[in-house]
Every structure is written in C-alpha cells, then in structure tokens.
Amino acid sequence: MNIVCTTLNAKYIHTNIAIRYLKSYAEPEYDIQLAEYTIKDPVMNIVTDLIRKKPDIIGFSCYIWNIEETIKVINIIKKINPAIQIIAGGPEVSYDVPEWMGKVEAFDYIVIGEGEETFKQLLAELDGDKKMENVHGIAYRENGQVKFNPQRNKLNLRELPSPFRFEEDKAHLSKRVTYIETSRGCPFSCQFCLSSIEVGVRYFDREKIKEDIRYLMDNGAKTIKFVDRTFNISRSYALEMFRFLIDEHRPGTVFQFEITADIMRPEVIDFLNKEAPPGLFRFEIGVQSTNDATNELVMRKQNFAKLTRTVTMVKDGGKIDQHLDLIAGLPEEDYDSFKKTFNDVFAMRPEELQLGFLKMLRGTGLRLSAEKHGYTYMDHSPYEILGNNVLPFEDIIRIKQVEDVLEKYWNDHRMDHTIEYLTTRSFPTPFDFFQEFGGYWEEMGWSRIGHQLEDLFRRLQQFLEYKQLEDLRVIEGLMKLDYLANQKYKPRKPWWEAGYEKSDRSAIYQEIARNPASLGSQFENLRLSEKDLHKHTLLDQVEFDISAYLETGEIIREASSIIAFFDASNEQTQIFSCTKNTLKPA
Numbered sequence: 322m323n324i325v326c327t328t329l330n331a332k333y334i335h336t337n338i339a340i341r342y343l344k345s346y347a348e349p350e351y352d353i354q355l356a357e358y359t360i361k362d363p364v365m366n367i368v369t370d371l372i373r374k375k376p377d378i379i380g381f382s383c384y385i386w387n388i389e390e391t392i393k394v395i396n397i398i399k400k401i402n403p404a405i406q407i408i409a410g411g412p413e414v415s416y417d418v419p420e421w422m423g424k425v426e427a428f429d430y431i432v433i434g435e436g437e438e439t440f441k442q443l444l445a446e447l448d449g450d451k452k453m454e455n456v457h458g459i460a461y462r463e464n465g466q467v468k469f470n471p472q473r474n475k476l477n478l479r480e481l482p483s484p485f486r487f488e489e490d491k492a493h494l495s496k497r498v499t500y501i502e503t504s505r506g507c508p509f510s511c512q513f514c515l516s517s518i519e520v521g522v523r524y525f526d527r528e529k530i531k532e533d534i535r536y537l538m539d540n541g542a543k544t545i546k547f548v549d550r551t552f553n554i555s556r557s558y559a560l561e562m563f564r565f566l567i568d569e570h571r572p573g574t575v576f577q578f579e580i581t582a583d584i585m586r587p588e589v590i591d592f593l594n595k596e597a598p599p600g601l602f603r604f605e606i607g608v609q610s611t612n613d614a615t616n617e618l619v620m621r622k623q624n625f626a627k628l629t630r631t632v633t634m635v636k637d638g639g640k641i642d643q644h645l646d647l648i649a650g651l652p653e654e655d656y657d658s659f660k661k662t663f664n665d666v667f668a669m670r671p672e673e674l675q676l677g678f679l680k681m682l683r684g685t686g687l688r689l690s691a692e693k694h695g696y697t698y699m700d701h702s703p704y705e706i707l708g709n710n711v712l713p714f715e716d717i718i719r720i721k722q723v724e725d726v727l728e729k730y731w732n733d734h735r736m737d738h739t740i741e742y743l744t745t746r747s748f749p750t751p752f753d754f755f756q757e758f759g760g761y762w763e764e765m766g767w768s769r770i771g772h773q774l775e776d777l778f779r780r781l782q783q784f785l786e787y788k789q790l791e792d793l794r795v796i797e798g799l800m801k802l803d804y805l806a807n808q809k810y811k812p813r814k815p816w817w818e819a820g821y822e823k824s825d826r827s828a829i830y831q832e833i834a835r836n837p838a839s840l841g842s843q844f845e846n847l848r849l850s851e852k853d854l855h856k857h858t859l860l861d862q863v864e865f866d867i868s869a870y871l872e873t874g875e876i877i878r879e880a881s882s883i884i885a886f887f888d889a890s891n892e893q894t895q896i897f898s899c900t901k902n903t904l905k906p907a
Contacts, residue, residue: 322448325374327356328382328411329367329390336493338500338548339382339411339436341484346437348482351444355489360390368397376405378447380432380440383411385680385702392425399427406447410436412515413702416684418460422467431460434472435505437481478505479526485533495541500548503530503562507550509581510620511609512686513648513679516550517620524558531565538571546577553580553589560589567596577603583627590631594638602641606632609648610658611665618652619687625665632669645671649720650679652687652694655711659720660752667744667751673732676724678717679706722759723752725768729777730758736781736803739796747790758784775816778804782816795876798863798883802896805885809892811859820862821882829882830854833899840884840897847886847895859885867898 324347326340337357344353354374358367371379371394379398381391395407410432414421418431432439439458446456453461457473485499504524507516537545553559566576582604593602610616611625635641645666649659667674681688681696681704691698695710708714731740744751761784762768772780778800785793801817821829834851837844849857866877884897 322351322377322444323354323375324351324378324380324444325354325356325371325376326380326382327358327371328384329358329360329362329387329394331360331386333359334497336490336497336500337382338484338502340380341487341490342437342481343380343440344487345482345484347441347444351441351448355487360387364390364393364397367394368401371398372401378406378408378444380408380410383409383413385413385682385704388413388702392427395425395427406430408432408440408443410440413683418469419467422460422462429462433458433460435476438476439473475523478523479529481525483529483533483536485537491540494537495543498544498546499537499542500546501530501533501537502548503527503552503558504549504554508554509551509622510686512619512621512690513609513651513682514550515682515684517686518684522551522554527558527561530562531569534566535569538569538574543573544575544577547579550579551581552578553585556586556589560592563589563593563597563602567598567601570598570601574601575603576601577605580604580606582606582608582631583624585631587630587634590634590638594634594640597640599640600642603644604635604641605644605646606671607646608662608666609646610651610654611662612651612654612658615651615654615658629669632671636669636671642672644673644675645669646675646677648677648679650706650709650712650717652709653711656716656719659712660750660756663723663752664750672734674727675732676720676727678721680704681706719756719760722763723755724759726759726762727755730755730781735774735777735807736800738803739781739799742796742799747792747796757788761787774804775814778816794864795878798865798867801861801863801883802867805859805883806894806896808885808887808894810889811857811885811887815859815861817861821860826860829860829899833884840899843895844886844897849886857887857889859887866900867896868900871896871898 326343328337328340330337340355340357344355347353354376356371356374358370381395383391395409398405399407406429407427408430409421409425409428414428414431415433418433421431422428430443432443435458439456442456443459446452453459453463453468454470457470460467460469462468485501502525504522506519506522507514508522510517534545570576606628608623608628609621616623632643632645635643647662647666654662663676679687681691681698683704688704695708697707697709699705699707706717708717730736743754748754748757758781762780765780767780782797782800785796790796797817801815804815830851833840834849834854837847837849861883862880863883864878864880866879867881867883869875869877879900881898881900884899886895886897888895
C-alpha cells in the first residue's frame with residue numbers, strides 16, 4: 322500500500338509531531354510518506370501534490386485551525402479518485418464522532434484519540450482481512466452504516482519510538498519549530514480545555530527524550546517547543562530537564578515551555594536565574610482570568626498571588642522571556658471584570674501578553690454546559706463565542722479592538738518607552754489606553770489597510786493629538802527615542818517633521834566634532850568626523866532631558882538633542898544626548 326500522512330499547519334515554520342509518531346510507530350511494517358502544507362496554501366495545490374503521490378491511503382491530522390480547509394481537500398480528492406481511503410484523526414474529529422461521520426461522507430475512517438497503535442492496526446486490516454471490528458478506537462462505514470469501536474487502553478509512552486529520526490526532516494530543522502512532548506495529559510480540569518478530558522499525566526522515557534534533544538540540536542534545530550500541558554507539574558523532573566538543557570544546549574537554541582506559574586517553587590526560579598544563559602528558555606503561562614468566581618466556575622485552580630510572585634521573580638532575573646495568555650468570554654466575566662483581569666496581568670509587564678477569545682471546543686465541559694451561561698458561538702471552527710449572559714457581542718468587539726493595538730504596540734516592542742509612559746501617566750489604566758486607541762483605530766478604518774513601521778508612529782501621534790494631551794510633546798520625544806533605538810540603519814525619512822533647521826543642525830555637529838569627549842568616552846571612541854556625523858547619525862530635538870530619562874526614568878522638562886549613531890558594521894544603534902548648554906552622554 323502507498324500510504325501518506327499529512328496535515329495543514331497554521332504556518333510554514335510549524336511542524337506536526339502527530340504524523341511523525343504515526344510514521345515511526347508503523348515502521349518497519351509500513352513505509353509512510355509525510356506531506357505537510359499550510360492553511361494558506363491553495364487547496365488545488367495541495368490536492369495536486371497529494372494525488373501525484375499516487376496514494377492508496379491518506380491520513381489527515383485535524384485541528385480547529387485546519388479542519389475547514391482539510392475537508393475541502395478531502396472532498397476534491399474523493400471526486401478525483403473515490404478509491405483512495407481517507408483516515409481522519411486528531412483532536413478536532415475525536416469528539417462528536419457520529420456528527421463528523423454524518424457530516425463528511427468522504428471520511429472513510431476516524432481514529433479516535435491516541436492514534437499510534439490504532440492507526441497501525443487499521444493499516445494491518447486494510448492490508449489484510451479488512452475485519453474492522455478488530456480495530457479498537459475507530460469509526461468506520463460498513464454496508465451503508467456507521468459503526469464505532471471502543472477505544473483501546475492508553476499506550477505505554479516509554480515504549481514509543483522516536484518521531485525525530487527521519488532523514489528527510491534534517492534539512493528543515495534549523496528553519497522550523499520542532500515540537501517535543503515529554504508527557505501526555507494534564508493534572509487540572511479546566512472546563513474550556515481539551516487537556517482536562519484525559520485524567521492523569523503519563524511520561525515518556527527521560528533518557529530517550531534527552532537523546533532526541535541531543536540529536537535535534539546536533540542537526541541544527543534552533544527552536545524546540547515542549548508541548549506538555551504543565552511542564553513543571555513535577556518539580557524534580559522539571560529541575561532535571563532544566564539542568565540537562567542548560568548543560569548541553571547549543572548556541573542559538575531556544576526552548577519553550579508551557580508553565581503553571583503558581584506551582585513553581587522560588588528555589589526553581591532562583592536556580593534558573595542563576596544558571597540559565599539569557600535567552601535559552603521562554604515560558605508560556607496561561608493566566609486566563611484573575612476573577613476567582615470565574616475560575617471556580619471553570620474548575621480552574623489558580624493562586625494569583627503566587628503566579629505574580631513567579632512572573633515577577635523570572636522577570637527580575639532578566640534571563641527568560643514570558644508570554645502570558647488571557648481568555649475573554651469565560652463564564653460570568655463581564656467587560657469590567659475582564660478589564661480588571663487585563664490590568665492585573667499587564668501590571669507585571671510580560672514580554673508578550675496574548676489576548677484570546679473563548680473557543681467552545683468539542684468535547685469540553687464548557688461546550689456541554691453552554692446553555693447554562695447563555696453562550697452563542699460559531700457553528701464552525703474555531704467555535705469562537707459570539708456572546709453570553711454577561712458579555713454581549715458589542716463588548717466582544719470592543720475587546721477585539723484592544724487585542725489589535727496590543728499586538729502592534731506592546732507585543733512587538735516597537736515603542737516600549739512610549740507605551741510605558743502612556744499606560745502609567747497619560748491614561749487611567751493600561752486597558753483604557755489600549756481600548757481608546759483601539760476604538761479610534763477602528764473608527765479611522767486602519768484595521769482594513771496595511772501599515773509600514775512609520776505608519777504606526779504617525780497613527781499613534783494622530784490619536785494623541787485627537788486626545789489633546791497636555792504632555793504630547795514629551796510623548797513625541799519618547800516616540801522618537803523608540804523609533805531611533807530600534808533602527809538598524811539610518812532612516813531616509815523619519816515619521817516626524819525635523820525639529821532643527823539645517824543650519825542649526827550643522828552648528829551642533831560642528832560643536833560635537835570639536836569636543837566629542839563631552840558626550841562621554843563611549844562616543845569619543847567612535848572617532849567620528851563632522852562628515853561622519855552627517856552621514857551616520859540622526860539629530861533631532863526633544864522637550865526633555867534624554868540623558869536624565871535614560872539614567873533615572875525621570876522626565877525633566879529641559880530641551881535636549883537626541884543623537885542616534887547607526888553603526889552599519891554590526892547593525893547597531895547607539896543613542897546619545899546633549900542639552901542646550903552642555904554636551905553630555907546618554
């Protein structure tokens with residue numbers, strides 16, 4: 322049999338670990354081709370490529386982000402060649418199986434739940450006597466009827482072969498995210514999450530995992546993401562793995578983990594702050610809500626004080642970037658409650674704050690009890706909510722406006738100085754800034770058009786002018802600082818109108834060239850001539866002392882000049898400053 326296992330990833334850089342487990346488990350009896358695409362690829366391109374492989378069987382790995390496009394691909398394949406057997410598996414089709422078998426006639430089989438052993442047994446029957454009643458954990462069609470076989474017992478994960486040793490994957494390891502799991506299951510029961518359905522946590526063989534990680538690093542893997550739902554549920558296990566990764570990592574490799582922050586012990590964080598190289602680890606932490614009543618309704622245990630302690634300790638250590646998640650639309654969390662949740666979490670200044678919206682996933686407890694809280698939601702994937710008894714659609718739209726500008730202006734870190742000032746001094750709360758700006762953004766129609774970097778600065782300036790803020794000139798100075806500090810090369814035309822006439826700029830450059838030491842030894846060591854200053858620096862005026870601000874964070878209303886030196890040799894920008902009467906380093 323010619324067998325293909327395939328999936329549609331959300332992005333090219335992603336890889337699918339599920340189809341690799343199927344391939345490794347099926348060997349050596351069955352040789353499986355792997356084929357990965359993205360949801361952005363034209364459907365006919367995917368169909369054409371799969372048909373050219375001349376498959377007898379195609380297995381599709383199905384998720385909420387790819388199910389709609391996957392069904393389109395499958396339906397076309399069946400029209401071209403009805404003899405091709407279609408096997409669907411994955412979390413999206415493992416629940417409401419009768420509905421899926423009725424809805425998609427092109428599904429010949431559905432593998433329910435954990436698929437490695439089931440898939441191999443199904444292949445054996447398709448290759449042999451075709452007695453499907455012998456295959457545990459599938460739905461199939463027989464004489465026009467849909468039949469269901471009960472699921473098998475859980476696998477012994479310690480016995481699973483490695484999914485990483487395929488020669489064809491080596492060339493892509495440095496360009497794509499590699500996903501790895503060291504456990505399956507979750508100890509918690511959050512009713513909005515599929516992981517809560519499987520009771521208990523099972524672990525893979527630690528030494529095999531370590532060997533896989535060594536192999537991946539030796540073959541160029543740069544980003545390795547652990548998909549364990551709670552990587553640190555076992556403190557001793559987490560410490561052992563952290564120690565191993567610190568000791569054996571390769572330069573440039575990054576490891577990402579999903580961490581439950583409120584159960585992480587301070588001594589673990591102290592260890593990481595002391596031992597981990599900067600940038601080696603990245604933590605993803607699901608906060609979701611800080612409303613205790615809401616968390617209780619979804620059976621989510623969370624100690625926000627301990628979570629805050631963990632996030633703060635990690636941030637103070639300066640070694641590990643943190644990505645914190647929120648979910649809008651959880652039961653009994655109305656607009657004002659979500660605003661408090663947002664402000665509670667933003668106060669910790671995570672490197673990334675992801676604002677998501679509740680999705681009523683098939684099989685979850687919250688979907689089964691949706692009527693209790695008045696939920697309405699999309700009939701198709703991703704099953705995102707449209708409202709509930711305390712959060713109408715109008716409020717969801719308002720929160721989406723926050724999400725839009727949050728992503729552009731905080732998570733991308735283009736304007737850290739500016740946003741910090743706006744969220745602490747210019748608006749009542751961080752949420753108020755993002756909400757008002759997001760509403761203005763939508764009103765101006767900017768969400769429907771593209772933008773360049775300079776557009777983001779101009780649009781923020783336009784919004785602040787509309788708000789008629791008293792300290793607008795100070796904020797514009799911070800915007801200039803952010804813009805220049807994040808440029809690798811001297812911009813041809815900055816987003817603002819020049820603050821100096823050409824003659825004034827030349828006079829300042831002449832003074833700097835005569836007395837470079839007055840900007841400090843770092844600037845003096847650059848040994849820039851007046852010609853170099855004109856060619857490699859950008860000079861402009863701001864209405865506060867840049868030097869004092871960078872040293873202390875204090876805004877002193879004394880006009881100064883900001884000088885950005887763009888070093889093309891190492892793509893680095895250095896910021897200096899001088900006041901009206903004195904030249905001094907920033």
